[in-house]
Amino acid sequence: MEFKAVRGTKDILPDTVKVWQYIEGKAKKILECYGYQEIRTPIFEETNLFVRGIGETTDIVSKEMYTFLDKKGRSLTLRPEGTAPVVRAYIEHRLDTRGSPIRLYYFGPMFRYERPQAGRQRQFWQLGIEVLGTSHPSIDAEVIDMTMYLLQELGLNELEVQINSVGCGVCRPRYKEALIRYLSPFFKDLCKSCKEKLSRNPMRILDCKVCFDLKISSPVMIEFLCDRCKDHFEGVKEYLDMLEVTFILKPHLVRGLDYYTNTCFEIIDKNLGAQDAVCAGGRYDGLVEEFGGKPTPAFGASAGIERIIVALEKQGVDVPSSTKVDVYFATIGSRVKKKVFSLVKDLRKKDISTIFEWNDKSLKASLREANRLRSRFVVIIGDTELNRNQAILKDMETGEQKEISLSGLVNVISNLLRRGCK
């Protein structure tokens, strides 16, 4: 085989597309029900947007971006995440002037150059949610509740919400100091990469599975929160309780993107492997300002569609069946085909999905094909029927068939379908 989908990418074939449509459909319905509006941003951006937004030392920026120069020599990057572009658009189009807060969502592919694994691809789709313009803790709870609700509605029920606070510019530095003070005596016990992290970004050590033992008794961020962060975090927990969202406090939970402040959360699915987060996010109160906008608090979340699909499969969730054909034309001979071809459009104009094949198949083959396509009706026309301006209408569920006049065909079929034969 000469060409293949490139490493880390996948074709979504018709059988699977129905799952995607199912997820998209439910997501759109639920998000709009919560008052969220869709936004679509370009798939690539200026490289610096991500470097500044996500953070230069993060893995995403330092080794996972698809960056290229265009013909004018501009450095562009295929978006590795959706928050930075949305924030850019928010500032660029002054979305703050349309009332506050603004509730947005998006759905689209992201790109990261990583080694593919269960639940991890190089092109993957995210459903993202961003609320800009409010620091109220109820928003944090609203988004977590909404994503939980969506995941549950899709059919997942082995979920767990984990939350933590990563503090702010005031309290985080104090915590980092304490963490470094605690870890330094154990320097020799840290794994290679954590040794480097200690001075650069000590909080990421908490994410390391190798150095797990050390962190068990390490100081935790929530004990160092400043009054504002503490109040906020207490508020989030209170609102989650009010919405009856059960959550687990994970004092070691941190995020891999630098823009997060205060609340952060993950929703994991217990049926998944190592990559078990189906949704994650948090507050990013400093990002709008970082990009040159007015100080604007914000909260966001994103869900990995492929992971949701894997989780749905593992749980054996039955996805509603895909589209189905209403009418299949089984015509015999080219004389008939020429005469009848235009009828097909009349049906389609009435919203009746119709298939007509020009190539000569045996009647048996045509019916087999109609059956495979799960067509509701088959219209059979040969010379005998055409000479009398008739057609045979076959009901594929009951197997019954009757003759009807060609001129009345469209109306008869459309009435039958309307009566619930669909």
Add this chain to the structure above:
RNA sequence: GUGGGCGUAGCUCAAUUGGUUAGAGCGAAGGACUGUGGAUCCUUAGGUUGGGGGUUCAAAUCCCCUCGCUCACCCCA
């Protein structure tokens, strides 16, 4: 980027452990039924055994390289 496992028809898997012509089920096409689907039976098509090199009288099988898939680390959705 590192490590483990695995690459055989479209799909799921066989091939007596190195033995000559690589098989089966599902799927596809056709037929039994010359103008009637799904069930049954029959027939047919479909393979450079991922690719390249090597060892051997002989390689799907052993060795090396390479590509890919997969799982884990790392990281993250």
